[in-house]
Amino acid sequence: MAAESNNLEETLRPFYQRASEAEDRLARLEASLARNQGSGNDEQLKLVGDLQSQLESAKAEQLAEREKATKELQRLATENAKLEYRIIHLVRALKEAGSKPVAKSGELETGKTKTCEESQLREMMMDEDDMSSMSEMQRRMYTE
Template identity: 65%
Template structure:
């Protein structure tokens, strides 16, 4: 019976070292997990900031597009008015030329 007891005494330091190694491993895993969580939080924060900036840029783009559309409408109306005036001025000029020629 002395042999199993001696074997336990011989293996006791190995069990202790194995237990300490498991504890260190658990602490390292916990530290790694917390760093990954912190990294993930930073990434999530960055993604949310980028999304909010994207939304702001989209809103600004829509606003600029509406302003440009309104400006195009105004320019079309102005162009039509000017073409109308040109048509009448050309007609009046032709009439004046024909009157002066006769």
């Protein structure tokens, strides 16, 4: 029996040796994998940090653009109100001066003269046309 167990140990010795070598290789691979995962996590953390910083800068840029657009909108609304106020007063001035005849371009060619008031009214009418078209453009811009 002792000879058989000795013979069995001799037969199994290469298997034990290969198993021991396999365990050593497995331990080295696990250690290597742990190191690689650590550096992989570092890379992922760096990538996440980069993405977060890009997101924060994009948010800041968007906020700045929104504030700029809000200020521009307020400026345009103020300008629009001023122009509408001017239109109201120009229309009122035209109504007040409506009883006086205004020289038309054909009348000027025939030799009729214009008074200073008529010239001013003519200029005001031209300004009113410009202002009403401008006001209409702004109204369309706000409603769209």
